Amino acid sequence: MNILFLHNNFPAQYRHVARRLAADKANRVVFISQRVPGKIPGVTNILSKPHREVKAETHHYLRPTEAAVVNAQAVFRNCLELKKKGFEPDIVCAHSGWGNSLYVKEVFPNARLLSYFEWFYHARGTDADFLDPGAMGYDDAARIHSKNMPLLMDLATCDWGQVPTRFQLAQIPPVFHARLSVLHDGVDTDFFKPDRRVQKKIGNLDLGEAREILTFATRGMEPYRGFPEFMRAAALLMDRRPDLHVLVVGEDRVAYGKRLPEGEGWGQRMVAELKPDPARLHFTGPLAYGDYVKVLQFSTVRAYLTVPFVLSWSLIESLACGGLVVGSDTAPVREVIRHGENGFLAPFDDVEAFAAQIEEVLDTADDMQDIRAAARKTAVEKYALEKLLPRQLRLIEDVAAGRLPPRERSAN
Structure with a gap:
């Protein structure tokens, strides 16, 4: 053929x-x-x-x-x-x-x-x-x-x-x-799979001592993927939880939606607005697949937000790794995540509510093996x-x- x-x-x-x-x-x-x-x-x-x-x-x-x-x-x-x-x-x-x-x-x-x-x-x-x-x-x-x-x-x-x-x-x-x-x-669920023993180290960034890691990982840092809302929620949580580290994977560019003026990025804007603790906020840039899968495996919570638009592969990849995902309560995410069963949903545009949902998961992460297992099962049964x-x-x-x-x- x-x-x-x-x-x-x-x-x-x-x-x-x-x-x-x-x-x-x-x-x-x-x-x-x-x-x-x-x-x-x-x-x-x-x-x-x-x-x-x-x-x-x-x-x-x-x-x-x-x-x-x-x-x-x-x-x-x-x-x-x-x-x-x-x-x-x-x-x-x-x-x-x-x-x-x-x-x-x-x-x-x-x-x-x-x-x-x-x-x-x-x-x-x-x-x-x-x-x-x-x-x-x-x-x-x-x-x-x-x-x-x-x-x-x-x-x-x-x-x-x-x-x-x-x-x-x-x-x-x-x-x-x-x-x-x-x-x-x-999604290759043989590659994207749980590994709770994975080292919390990406290049020169060693998070081995971090007790809680909140992750945001998409191609770009943009409003379409809820990056400003995520950063505001993350800033609230960093103020409340001194042991929380925040890991942002991707480029400071707009892949979807209206672009900023040349030389500007939403990563820069949000850091300037929120002034989060630089010792606990980490921008990795784009990662090779070997490092990217490690991030999904060792994250305590993965946040995924999107406007009603094309669903990112990364959401399924997170579930395949048995990740605890807090997603935006928008139509494309609801097709995959059932709140309280294989992940969690929170309002896209309510920063306080989104932060509260992440905090609830952080507080009980050690007791959520059933959620992790259901997340993995969803990926394997429907998207493998x-x-x-x-x-x-x-x-x-x-x-x-x-x-x-x-x-x-x-x-x-």
Whole structure:
């Protein structure tokens, strides 16, 4: 089977499935992306370079669509070169939103298209207006609604679609649901697993004597992931609990949402505002997986906040490590965490209540083995890679063969 993967980043959501497919010598696997930081054995990487930036004079509603079209043109040229060299995919697996797959069927009309839909945009009721509902004007609403144009083209063109969670499915218009499967990417629960004997040491940071460790770990420090709320709650707890250390993993940048002026970051802002004890507040920066999993294993409590938006893999990874998670009481988190059973929920926008919930868990952490076990069980039973990867491969095989609906049936 010939498989073509399309994603702006490599390997992103396709890391495990591309590796497994490439391990079979009967398959030819090609991956087109804009960034190739590493390699997967057996995968041919092609770098796609858009020929220009979005023009400043483009109507601001249409700039994301123009960017998608420019990306699609670059991928279109890549695909023409592949075709000249004799590569014809049986299936194209493409992340939808950046436009990569918009014209792929014009080059490969016989290929099946399996689209990965991560987020469908709404001006009201999810992420866009959550932090400041009163700020959403008509112009903003129209602009956000217009961002769905490339997604709608893919929804109309694809042979089948994949959505990682039911919350994310709920954002897509119901008329398309009959051709979508809810299938999470999966977490390697053999790697992300409990280890209560792990050393509390990351590089030069030694927390071996710390009795309590509160952790925040996401790619960026941003309002979308509740970083300001976390820092305010952490500052309250540091004042109340002199033995508490706070560990922040990630970059001081905005991965999602409105960016700050050049040179500014929310980490800097919150430290300047709160002035927490620098001896007990630790910023690690991005970590290699070996250190990152250690942080999840030795944390007393992991805080995870998000507006109603795409769910982070890190939440599932924390549960897989048997972590005690206090999450924001928002829809994507509620899909995974059941309060008092496999974790805890607290209001996103109530700093005092969020701090109180963390403090309650800190006070009783030694007596919560049942919560830890239930967290691990949730990850293993619902999100384990060893269970989901065969299902993903089966979905690809069925769509490539034209068996529609596939065995991984519709989302309804």
